[in-house]
Structures are given as C-alpha cells and as structure tokens.
Amino acid sequence: MTIKVLVVDDDPMVRHHLRAILTSADEIEVVAEAEDGAEAVEAVLRASPDVVLMDIRMPGVDGIAATAEIARLTEPPAVVALTTFDSDTHVLRALHAGAGGFLVKSTPPEDLLDLVKVAAQGHTVLSPSAARHLLSRSSSTDEARRAVRERVAELSERERDVLGCLGEGLTNGEIAARLFLSETTVKSYVSRLLDKLGLANRTQAGLLAHQAGLESGD
Template sequence: MTVVRVVVVDDEQMVCVFLRTILGSAEDIEVVGEAHDGAAGIETVARCRPDVVLMDLRMPGVDGLTAIERISEFADPPPIVVLTTFDADQYVMRALRAGAAGFLVKSTPPEDMIGLVRVAAEGHTVLSAAAARRLVAESTGSQPARDRARKLIKALTEREAEVLAGIGDGLSNAQIAARLYLSEATVKGYVSRMLDKLGCENRTQAGLIARDANP
C-alpha cells in the first residue's frame, strides 16, 4: 500500500489537530510534518519531502502565498493545496497562478477531504464544490489576460489545444482520453509537452489559461 505523506501549514493549531485527526483516520495517509507560518512551512516541506502540502494563506510573517511561490521553485515540488476559511478569499486566484494545485475550504466534509488529498497526490487539480464555483466566477480574466492566453495557445498543436480544453473543463487524463479517443498514456504525453510550451508548473495553471482564453 502506497502511503500519501502530507505536510500541514496553518497558524491555527486547532486546524492542524483537526486535519491530523481526519487524515490520520485513513490507512493510506500520514501527516509527516506541521508548521504554523510560511517560513517554517518552507523548511518543513524541504525536510519532509511530502507528497501533498495543505497550506493556509493568511499567516503571520511569511504568508501562504509567498510560501507557495518559494516551494514551487523546488526541484520536483509537491502539489500544494490551499486551505481557506472562505471560498471567496481574494488571494486564492493569486495562489493558483503562483503554483497551487487547487484549494479547499476548511469546512470541506472529512470524507471529501481525505478523497481530495488522494487526488492531489496523483497530480490532479482539487477543488471543493464551493471552490469550483468560485473558480469559474473569478477565472474570467481581463482583456490583457485573454490576449496573453490566446497567444500562448497558438503555440500548441491542434491536439494539444484539445487536451488543454479538457483540462479547462476539469477533466482527468482518463476522461480526456475518452473524449478524444486516445489512450491515457498518450494524453499524459500531450499534457507534459503542453505544460512545457505554456510555461506552466501544473494542470491548474494550464486550466486557468484555458479559462482566460475562453471566458
């Protein structure tokens, strides 16, 4: 059995205790580290090398956004999932663009939290239901963002653009493969090349480009 190693970064100790208890109830998830501010979070991630990081945004000292940016610069950084009290947090979109793999409101039901951590460990975008609605509402960018996104997409092949559209629709590789009548391995290859051409760290950033291009 593969165990998903998780680091939790949140300045509220009760939140950390809650997450440690919830995630620890799953046999295949282990909380291997905990930090209460961004600076300590960066150090803990560097030391523990987790499979997933759960990161609060609003913390004293080095905030979560800065920590996400720095962790995203690591060689082979782990997926970072933002934890926020409100799905309307104004910093969430900035965090996604900085490299976060998704975000969850802290009120996400425990069973959903466990499942979404597993999904994040597999390299997929994770969004709680409320978060997904917010992302759709907020990801319609400005005209400069639309122009930039459309210019980037022009560098893609037709098939890569189709794969990007699938990511923008929130589809997994398997779902994109079914839509395009391709093997999942082939889709994975397209995703890798597409991310490189777009200069994206992960699928979430690519999905935002797709949404900016087609508001």
C-alpha cells in the same frame, strides 16, 4: 502506499482538526505541521511530504510566498491551498504561484480525505465552477485576456482540445476516453502544453483554458 501530508496553518485548532481527520484514514500520515510559510518550507525539506495543505493567509511568510518557494524545488510535493471562502482572490495568486488546487476549510471530512488522495496522484483539486467563480472576480483586463487567447492560438487543434479538458479538471484517463487517445499520448500532450505555455502544472493550464474561454472539443 502511505500518503505523507504536511499541515500548514497559523491556528493550532485548525491544525488539530485537520490532523484528526487525516489520521482517520489508514493510508494517510501527517508527517509534520507548520504555523507559517517559513516553517512550511523547512518542513518540506525535512519530512518530504507528498501533499501540503497550505493556509493562504498567515502572518510572517504567507502561504503564497511559501508555495512559490516550494514549487521551485526539484521534486516539489503537491500543494493544496486552504481558504475560508472559495471566493478568496488570494486563491488565484496561490494557484499562479504553483498550488495544485484549493480547498475550503469547511470541506466535509470524507471529501477532504478523497481530495488529498486525488492531489497525491498529481491531479487538480479544483472544481470548474469554482475556477470560473474565481476568474470572474479577478482583475484581468481585456488586454490580458487577448494576450491569453493569442498564446492559446499558437497551439495545434489537438493541443487545444487537451487544454480544454484540463479546464474541466479531467484526469489523463478521462481525457484519453473523451479524445480517443491513449493515456500515454495524453500525458505527452500535457507535458508539451506546459512547456509551450511556460506553466508550472496542469492547474495553471486549466486556469489558462478558462481565461481563454476555451472549451474542450473547440
């Protein structure tokens, strides 16, 4: 199945570079480009992409605002934030706005293609080490961390196990193998977790797991 991608960046050279890489794969099609957040939302409605590569920092409507608006759609595409540095604190805001992960613009072409395919399958495009690095630079207060732990404490032991796995960026299949569950059961747990915690996607759940200091199996 062809993966339809929307490329959003205010720099035409970056858009050209990303298009060249993406179109080198037979199963990926760049269906549209946009140079700011407002155009990005219009392009999503018009072209119905599966994945949006969204630059965070753009003049006018930035990538964070556009991501939040796209996340409110009935069937939103997977949004992957693009940034120059993995320490960019704006990335956290994009993830909380509904992005399903992030990539640095210097990601090697082969890795970029693989990660776009991962995002299209609904999985998180975010390494655990990068998540910890971002969270260590965030301005979360002790009070905020306590509040997160209180939310997690309301979960059952098995739900906390699944949440810990999401914090490691594991797929449903990997979680099923680790916890000796069926993938259908894992999918049910993930849906229940998102609903209980009021989260938009599994990336936000993974970040919450890190904020709570939760490790799978705890």
